Structures are given as structure tokens and as C-alpha cells.
Amino acid sequence: MSVSSAAALLLPRPDGTLEQFVPGEPAVFERPREPLRSRTFIAAAHVVADPLAGGDSVGAAIDWDATLAYRRHLWSWGLGVAEAMDTAQRGMGLGWPDARELIARSAAAARESGGRLAAGAGTDQLPPGESASLDRIRDAYLEQCAFVEEQDCQPIVMASRALAAAAGGPADYRRVYDAVLERASRPVILHWLGEMFDPALAGYWGADDPHDALEVVSELIAVNAERVDGIKLSLLDDAFELRLRESLPDGVRLYTGDDFNYPALIAAGSDALLGIFDAIAPAASAALQALDSGDRVRFAGLLAPTEPLARRLFASPTYHYKTGLVFLAWLNGHQRHFRMLGGQESARTLVHLSELLRLADRAGLLADPPLACERMRRLLALAGVDQ
Numbered sequence: 001m002s003v004s005s006a007a008a009l010l011l012p013r014p015d016g017t018l019e020q021f022v023p024g025e026p027a028v029f030e031r032p033r034e035p036l037r038s039r040t041f042i043a044a045a046h047v048v049a050d051p052l053a054g055g056d057s058v059g060a061a062i063d064w065d066a067t068l069a070y071r072r073h074l075w076s077w078g079l080g081v082a083e084a085m086d087t088a089q090r091g092m093g094l095g096w097p098d099a100r101e102l103i104a105r106s107a108a109a110a111r112e113s114g115g116r117l118a119a120g121a122g123t124d125q126l127p128p129g130e131s132a133s134l135d136r137i138r139d140a141y142l143e144q145c146a147f148v149e150e151q152d153c154q155p156i157v158m159a160s161r162a163l164a165a166a167a168g169g170p171a172d173y174r175r176v177y178d179a180v181l182e183r184a185s186r187p188v189i190l191h192w193l194g195e196m197f198d199p200a201l202a203g204y205w206g207a208d209d210p211h212d213a214l215e216v217v218s219e220l221i222a223v224n225a226e227r228v229d230g231i232k233l234s235l236l237d238d239a240f241e242l243r244l245r246e247s248l249p250d251g252v253r254l255y256t257g258d259d260f261n262y263p264a265l266i267a268a269g270s271d272a273l274l275g276i277f278d279a280i281a282p283a284a285s286a287a288l289q290a291l292d293s294g295d296r297v298r299f300a301g302l303l304a305p306t307e308p309l310a311r312r313l314f315a316s317p318t319y320h321y322k323t324g325l326v327f328l329a330w331l332n333g334h335q336r337h338f339r340m341l342g343g344q345e346s347a348r349t350l351v352h353l354s355e356l357l358r359l360a361d362r363a364g365l366l367a368d369p370p371l372a373c374e375r376m377r378r379l380l381a382l383a384g385v386d387q
Contacts, residue, residue, distance in 0.1 A: 007373035009380070010387055011354040018385070021357070023373060027364025029282035030289075032078040038291040039266055040253065041284055042080035042118060043277035044087035045071055046325045047094065047102065051339040062098065066335045068109045073334065075115030077285035079277060081106065082156060083119040086197060087275040089322055091161070093341030096125040100147060107151035118189060118273075121145040122158035132162045134176055141180045149185055154229065156273075157181075159193040161200040170206035170216040177220055187229035189255060189273070192217065194235040196318040210235055218247040225249040232257045232273045236318075238265055245270060259314045259321070263287075263303040267296065275321060276310040279328045280365060305363035312355055320347040324356050328365075331357065331372040338379065350383050 010018040048070065053061030071081050083106045084090055084099040094102070103119045110117035121144035126132050132140075137160060148155040157180060167173055181188065194210075195202040205213035221228050230253030233241050238261040245254035255273040256265045266272055277284050283306050290298035313324040323344055330338040338345050357366075357376055366372045377387055 007370045009373050009376060010385065011357065011376075011380075012351050012385065013354075014351055021354075021361075021373075023361045023366060023369035024364070026366055026369060027283070029286045031076060032285060032289050036078045036285070036288045036292060039288060040080065040255070040271040041078075041277065041288055042082050042116070042255070042271075042273040043074045043281060043284075044082040044085045044273060044275045045074060045278055046322055046329065047088045047341065048326075048329075048335045049337075049339050049341050051337050062102065062341075063335070064105060067102070068105060070329065070334055071106055071109055071115070072113055074278070074281050075110070075113050077281045078288070079281055079285060080116035080118065081110070082273055083107075083117055083153070085120045085156065085158070085191075085275075086193065086319075087278060087322060087325065088120075089341050089344065090120055090122070090158070091124060091198065092319070092322070093344060096122075096144070099124075103148060103153065104151055107153050111152070118154040118156050119148045119151070120158045120191075121148045121155040121188075123160040123162045126162050128161075132166055134163075134166060134172055137163050137166060138176045138179045141176065142183055145180060145184065145188070154186060154189065155184065156189045156191055156232070158191050159198070159201050159204055161198070164201050164204055167206060170213070173205050173216065174220060178224065181220075181224040181227045184227045187227055189229050190217075190221070190231040191257075192231060192233050192235065193257075196236060196316070197234055198319060210237070210240055214240075214244060214247065217244070221252055222249055225252055228252055230255050230271065234258070236260050236314075241265055241270065242268065259310045260307075262310070263300060263307060266291075266303075267300065275325065276306070276313065278325045279313065279360070280306045280309070280363070283363065283365060306365070309356065309359040309363050309365070312352070312359055315352075320344070323348040324353070327353050327356060328360055331360070331375055332365075332367045333371055338375075350379070350385075353379070 008022045011021045048063040048066035050061040050063040123140035145155045205216045207213040232255040234257030253271045256270040259276045287302040314321045
């Protein structure tokens with residue numbers, strides 16, 4: 001009996017039936033021997049919860065060893081790491097006090113590993129649900145940006161729920177962002193996060209339609225070009241991304257955050273800061289190595305099988321994509337459990353997770369298929385699915 005046959009499972013389908021699943025062989029990816037150069041690839045990384053932490057409620061206890069080990073895994077593939085972003089459950093279980101410690105610990109690990117680290121700076125130290133003045137929001141941004149810079153990290157200026165609630169129009173966004181950029185000691189990455197990732201950010205930049213906000217963002221960057229490394233765009237709209245990229249000054253990057261259309265957008269010239277890279281780091285690294293060597297056919301061939309996986313991971317409601325990332329990290333042996341901050345492991349159905357297993361297998365991204373299937377067998381048993 002082959003290893004794959006021994007690992008066979010019965011997986012649920014959307015119609016309630018069970019279907020036999022037999023995993024294939026994992027793809028073979030090689031780590032880069034030199035720095036990747038054609039594009040900048042940064043993976044937004046998830047955090048590993050500590051399920052043995054004390055207390056009667058599910059909080060934000062982090063397994064620091066496993067969390068930092070995962071960052072070293074991403075760096076080993078030549079990718080940068082974006083820390084304390086929405087992928088790390090920022091605003092969905094991870095508050096600013098824990099984010100501070102996460103950034104500081106990751107910064108120390110980055111120095112030891114020689115890895116690139118950027119980190120999210122926002123306004124989430126402000127009390128949630130309370131109105132805040134523009135000056136308080138500005139000061140909150142400045143506090144977090146200063147902390148990130150103190151750790152010798154590049155700040156990622158995250159979209160702010162408080163600013164979305166307080167701003168009366170585009171001028172208020174400009175007032176806050178101009179002040180933040182004026183104080184930046186190194187070029188930052190801006191982050192335009194769409195409401196599919198966070199409904200509280202609807203109407204960001206003072207416009208309901210992103211096309212109406214384009215001029216605001218383009219002018220902000222043009223005026224502050226020397227302080228802006230790039231902008232991460234997470235709107236899942238490839239045509240709009242190309243339009244924004246064309247408006248940027250020379251030297252300012254467009255970091256695609258489009259987890260649906262990233263292969264074509266990267267091929268067309270975008271850099272990338274993506275949550276999906278958390279799950280597909282070996283394939284992403286191999287693809288960029290191919291691009292570095294001028295082999296665009298291999299680049300496309302390596303990323304094409306990951307696209308269906310990404311589209312399923314980020315299916316609506318998109319903001320629950322973190323559950324799929326943690327699930328895949330567990331299947332691949334990077335953590336010993338499938339638990340998340342705030343109990344978010346329950347945010348996706350067993351049918352959804354089963355489809356992620358199938359799609360990861362088709363992409364060759366199950367590093368150890370028997371291990372993945374054994375872990376999935378345990379999860380199925382908890383749901384009463386006998387094998």
C-alpha cells in the first residue's frame with residue numbers, strides 16, 4: 001500500500017455526502033541560495049495561540065516559540081515578514097499591548113536571522129467604540145510608528161477604524177496622514193484595506209467608491225513620495241490596482257494585497273505583501289526565483305495551482321481567512337494544535353476546511369501528506385465523521 005493510499009480520508013462535500021480523498025505527493029521546492037530580487041515579497045504572518053494558558057476565557061495568549069519559529073520558516077524561503085497585521089488577528093483577538101510584544105520579539109528574531117521585518121502601526125490603543133478627535137488619532141499613529149521604528153522595523157501605516165469613524169471627508173484623512181508621514185524617519189508602507197477585510201473601514205479616504213478616493217491617495221503619496229516606500233492595496237480589484245499603480249511616482253511600490261489575482265498582478269509589475277504567502281511560502285519563493293532567472297513560464301506555472309487555494313481561503317466573509325491559514329499551518333506541522341486567539345478556529349465550516357485540504361494537496365503544498373491526513377482525521381472525528 002502506498003503512503004498516499006494509507007492516508008486516504010472521507011471528506012465532507014457541500015451537499016452533505018462524503019467523498020474519498022487520497023493525497024498526492026508533495027511538490028519539491030528549493031530554498032533560494034541568494035536574495036530574491038525581481039520583486040519584493042512580504043508575507044503577512046499569523047500568530048500561534050497558546051491553548052494551555054490559564055483563565056476561564058479565550059484570550060490573546062500567544063505561543064511565542066511557535067510564533068517566532070513560523071517567522072523563521074518564512075525568512076528561510078527568502079520572504080520578508082509583515083508583523084502584527086490583520087493576518088495576525090490584529091483587531092480580531094490581538095490588541096496593541098500584545099502587538100507591541102509581538103513586534104519587539106519578532107524584531108529581535110529578525111536581527112538574529114537577517115530577515116526583513118515590517119510591522120503594523122495603527123491606532124488600536126484608543127478605546128474601541130469611543131469617538132476620538134483627529135488629534136488623538138494622529139498621536140496614536142505617531143506613538144505606534146515611533147515604537148516600530150525603535151525596533152529598527154519599517155512601519156506599515158495601517159488603516160484606522162477610529163479615523164474611519166471620525167473623519168468627515170478626504171481633508172481629515174489628509175490632515176492625519178500628512179502629519180504622520182512628516183514625522184516618519186524612514187519610508188513607510190501605507191495600507192489601504194477594503195471593507196471585505198474589515199467592514200469598519202467602509203468609505204475609507206472619505207469616499208464610498210474607491211475610484212473616487214484614488215485622487216486623494218495619489219496626491220497624498222505624490223506630496224510625500226520621499227517618505228513612502230509603497231502602498232499595499234487590499235481591495236481585490238485587479239483593474240483598480242493597475243490604475244493606482246500607474247498613478248504612483250517613480251520609486252514608490254505598489255504592494256499587491258490582492259489574494260485573488262496576485263499571479264497576474266505580480267507578473268505585470270506589482271510587488272507583493274500578501275496573507276496567502278503565509279500558506280504558500282515555498283511556492284511563492286520558487287516562483288520568484290524563476291522570475292529572477294527570467295523564466296516567466298515557470299513563474300506562472302508555480303503560482304497557478306495556488307490561486308484556487310487562495311480564492312477559497314479568502315472567500316466571503318473574507319476577514320475569516322486567518323482560520324484557513326492557521327489550519328494549513330497545523331496540517332503542515334508548524335504548530336501542534338488548531339486553536340486561535342478568541343476561538344476563531346470555529347469561524348469556518350468543516351466543509352470549507354476540507355476543501356482547503358484538497359486544494360493545498362493539488363498545489364503540492366502538503367509537506368507531509370500522512371501527517372496532514374492524520375491531523376484531519378482527528379478533526380473529522382470530533383465532528384462525528386467516522387473513517
